[in-house]
Amino acid sequence: MNGLPGYNFAYLDEQTKRMIRRALLKAVAIPGYQVPFGSREMPLPYGWGTGGIQVTASILGRKDVLKVIDQGSDDTTNAVNIRRFFNRTADVATTDRTEEATIIQTRHRIPEKPLNENQILVFQVPLPEPMTRLEPHEAVTRKLHALADYGLMHVKLYEDIARYGHIATTYDYPVLVNGRYLMAPSPIPKFDNPKLHMSPALQLFGAGREKRVYAIPPWTRVESLDFEDHPFSIQRWQQVCALCDADDSFLDEVVLDGGGRMFVCSDSDYCRTRQAAGHTGTENTPMEVSA
Amino acid sequence: MNDPHSLLASPLLPGLDDPVHDSQQVFRTLLSALSSPARLHTLSDLPQSPPPLHAATGAALLALGDYETPVWLQTPSDAAAAWLRFHCGVPLVSEPKQAQFVLIDRPLTMPPLSAFAQGLAEYPDRSATLIMQVTGFVPDGPLFSGSGIASARRIGIDGLPHDFWRSWQDNRAIAPLGVDILFVSGCSVVGLPRSTDVQYNTASGGD
Numbered sequence: 001m002n003g004l005p006g007y008n009f010a011y012l013d014e015q016t017k018r019m020i021r022r023a024l025l026k027a028v029a030i031p032g033y034q035v036p037f038g039s040r041e042m043p044l045p046y047g048w049g050t051g052g053i054q055v056t057a058s059i060l061g062r063k064d065v066l067k068v069i070d071q072g073s074d075d076t077t078n079a080v081n082i083r084r085f086f087n088r089t090a091d092v093a094t095t096d097r098t099e100e101a102t103i104i105q106t107r108h109r110i111p112e113k114p115l116n117e118n119q120i121l122v123f124q125v126p127l128p129e130p131m132t133r134l135e136p137h138e139a140v141t142r143k144l145h146a147l148a149d150y151g152l153m154h155v156k157l158y159e160d161i162a163r164y165g166h167i168a169t170t171y172d173y174p175v176l177v178n179g180r181y182l183m184a185p186s187p188i189p190k191f192d193n194p195k196l197h198m199s200p201a202l203q204l205f206g207a208g209r210e211k212r213v214y215a216i217p218p219w220t221r222v223e224s225l226d227f228e229d230h231p232f233s234i235q236r237w238q239q240v241c242a243l244c245d246a247d248d249s250f251l252d253e254v255v256l257d258g259g260g261r262m263f264v265c266s267d268s269d270y271c272r273t274r275q276a277a278g279h280t281g282t283e284n285t286p287m288e289v290s291a
Numbered sequence: 292m293n294d295p296h297s298l299l300a301s302p303l304l305p306g307l308d309d310p311v312h313d314s315q316q317v318f319r320t321l322l323s324a325l326s327s328p329a330r331l332h333t334l335s336d337l338p339q340s341p342p343p344l345h346a347a348t349g350a351a352l353l354a355l356g357d358y359e360t361p362v363w364l365q366t367p368s369d370a371a372a373a374w375l376r377f378h379c380g381v382p383l384v385s386e387p388k389q390a391q392f393v394l395i396d397r398p399l400t401m402p403p404l405s406a407f408a409q410g411l412a413e414y415p416d417r418s419a420t421l422i423m424q425v426t427g428f429v430p431d432g433p434l435f436s437g438s439g440i441a442s443a444r445r446i447g448i449d450g451l452p453h454d455f456w457r458s459w460q461d462n463r464a465i466a467p468l469g470v471d472i473l474f475v476s477g478c479s480v481v482g483l484p485r486s487t488d489v490q491y492n493t494a495s496g497g498d
Contacts, residue, residue, distance in 0.1 A: 009311050018357055021318045022391075025355075026416035028326040029471045029484035031438050035416045059322065061315045117327075146412035178438045178486060180467060200441075202326045217326040217439035217486075 003091040010057040010090040016040055020058040020213065024204060027215035032177025033145070034128050039211040049082055049107055050208030052124035056105050059120060059204070060086065065093045067101035072109040072250065072266035079107070098269050108171075110192040112249045112270040115201035117218060123186040125207035128214065130174045130184040150182045153225060161230055170235065176223045177216055185222075191234045191250045196222040239263040242283035244274035304339055306378035307353050314354035321351060324473060324482030329435035329446045331428055332480045341370035343396040347475045348422050349374075356381040356392060363390035363407075365397060387419075393470075395423040398451050404462045407470050415467040418485075422473050426450035428481060433491035439484070446481060448474055456491045463488060 003009060012020075016038070023037040042050040060066065066086055070079040074096035082105060083094050095101050098113040105122040115121060131141050134152045144152065153174055160168045173190035177183045185196055186205060196203065196216060203216040216222060226232035240247045242262040249270055251263040262283050265271035275284070307313040317334060324332045340349025343366055356362060356379040363384050364371060375381050384390050387406045395401045401423075410418035425448050432447025433456060462469040462485060469485040 009315075014311060014314070015357055018314075018355055019359065021322075022355055022360070023416070024322060025325055025420065025471075026418075028322065028439070029486060030415050030467050031486060033415060033467060036414075059315075059319065061319060062312060142413040198441075202322070215326070219441040220438040 003089045007089055009062075010060045010086065011043075012040065012054065012057045016054075017058045020054055023213050024055070024058065024215065027204070027213050028202070028217045030181070031217055031220050032175075032181030032183040032214060034207075034212040034214045036211055037213050039208045042208065043085075044081070046209040047126065048078060049105070049124035051206030051210075051213070052105050052107070052122050052208075053082060053085070053206075054208060055122050055204050055206035055213060056082075056086065056103060057090075059122075060090055060092060060103060062090075062092065064102045065095050065100055067095050067098065067104045067269075068106075069104065069109060069111070069267075069269075070107045071252075072111075072270075073268040075268060096269055097273075108187045108189075109250070109266060110188055110195045112246075112265070112267045113273075115199060117200045119201040121199075121201050121203045123188075123203065123205045125184070125186040125205045125212075126209070127172075128184055128205065128207040128210050128212040130172075130182050145181060148180060150176070150225075153182060154227075157225060157227070161227070167226070167230060167232075173232075174225050176225060178220050179223075182225075183214065183216075183222075189235060189250055190224065190232075193222070193224045193232070194234065198222075237263060240281065241265045241271060241274075242281040244271045244279045245281045246271065246274055246279070303377055304341055304374055306374075307338060307350065308336070310353075313350075317350045317354035320480060321354070321473065321482070324480045325471065325484050326439050326482075328437065328439050328482050328484055328487040329444055330481065331446065332482075334478045334480065337478055341368065341374045343368055343424070344371050344374075344394070345424050345475050346478050347480050348394060348424060351422060351473065351475070351480075352381065352392060352394075353379055358382065360391040361389050362392045362394065363387050364394050365401060390419055393419050393421045395421055398423055398425060398455070401452065404458050404470055409465065409470065410468045412468065415469075418468065419470045420473065421470050422475055423451075424475050427476050428474075428479060433489045435483075435487055435489055437488045438486040440487070443490075448481065456489050459483075459489055 023035040027035045068079045068083040070076040098111040103120050107124045135141050157167050171189050172187045175183050205214045224232040237251050243264050249265045252266045254262050320332050334347050337346040337350045358380045361384040362381045407419035427449045429447035432445050434443050436443040472483040474481040
């Protein structure tokens with residue numbers, strides 16, 4: 001069983017996989033450093049996760065169980081399409097339960113449930129270079145990385161404080177990996193930044209359009225940039241999840257038909273697991289327990 | 292290679308049984324070895340490799356090597372050269388600095404780590420990966436810590452030159468430049484990326 005007839009296992013040809021695999025091995029050896037790779041044209045446009053898909057295709061094996069999330073949800077277009085893509089081209093098992101997955105490809109979230117050492121998290125990255133909005137020339141940003149000169153980013157954060165009174169960056173919040181490389185964690189909310197630090201799971205990042213892969217090995221120091229008098233802090237909500245009553249998860253604000261609003265967990269698997277365990281919020285009744 | 296009968300006398304050994312899936316499994320083990328350094332990983336169902344290649348060395352080169360990856364062999368071997376050229380088409384180079392993958396089969400007489408590609412300040416990934424064949428692994432040895440290691444752990448690597456860990460510290464000192472190492476013995480692999488710190492005492496630091 002090799003998936004789609006006429007295609008290699010997991011879509012990519014073997015030479016491409018080898019090239020990406022070699023780049024990934026260097027990426028884990030140099031945590032946070034962006035390794036260039038020969039990004040291939042994929043059967044979907046840039047911006048839809050072509051980098052993440054190429055990383056997943058290169059590491060995926062027949063025994064893997066794949067979970068794909070988009071903004072925390074298993075059921076949104078991007079997640080459904082990528083899951084179906086690998087189901088068809090590699091015939092691998094898929095799941096929406098975080099704890100069952102061996103590979104989790106994600107767009108813009110880290111699951112709420114703690115990951116373990118046997119899992120790999122693959123991030124889809126639109127802009128791998130954290131300083132790209134401050135310095136557009138790659139020749140310059142490469143030199144800044146070589147010199148570990150990240151003053152530019154600190155000035156940007158300082159200007160936020162001067163202008164707004166606090167650091168206004170709320171997603172793709174820059175981090176320093178293993179005390180050396182400044183890294184863009186992809187547009188995850190800064191709420192997820194603490195989960196990058198000392199994660200038991202290997203974290204791989206793929207940027208298809210920008211042709212870069214990078215990695216955070218397990219148990220690696222990841223610090224969010226801040227200042228002594230303006231320490232890093234994550235988002236907090238007044239509300240709890242309207243479906244599962246969680247007060248510790250990242251909440252999405254949903255506008256209701258009647259004009260009201262409710263806050264629900266962005267991680268659909270976390271919310272569903274809590275509801276199945278009997279937690280209920282204000283907007284639903286307890287789940288029916290089938291006899 | 293000068294004797295045309297030598298190849299006929301020893302027919303070419305087969306490569307990976309199922310190239311697509313076997314190389315994926317080998318790669319995942321190597322990925323795990325480099326992201327969890329100083330931990331013993333074992334490969335299974337490997338094909339026989341021609342001497343001086345250990346089974347895991349051969350599998351790693353088959354899984355990762357192709358026309359883009361120059362390989363340097365410490366001990367030139369016609370059998371290994373023919374096998375590598377046929378199965379993965381790697382160019383074999385005579386200059387250690389040109390190689391992306393380096394096979395060290397006799398660590399005691401190996402060149403210094405600085406003899407291999409160290410990467411560039413702006414492209415530290417352009418450095419060599421050394422596959423070092425050692426005599427074996429034992430539970431007790433130097434203390435390893437760093438990225439990928441939850442709490443410092445020990446592993447002993449047999450068959451290294453007595454000053455090896457001192458030269459590793461020189462390799463650490465130029466981080467993020469430097470080489471990465473895969474120690475191999477038979478079907479076992481232990482990864483040592485440039486990010487790993489080693490604490491040793493001179494008594495246990497060598498052979």
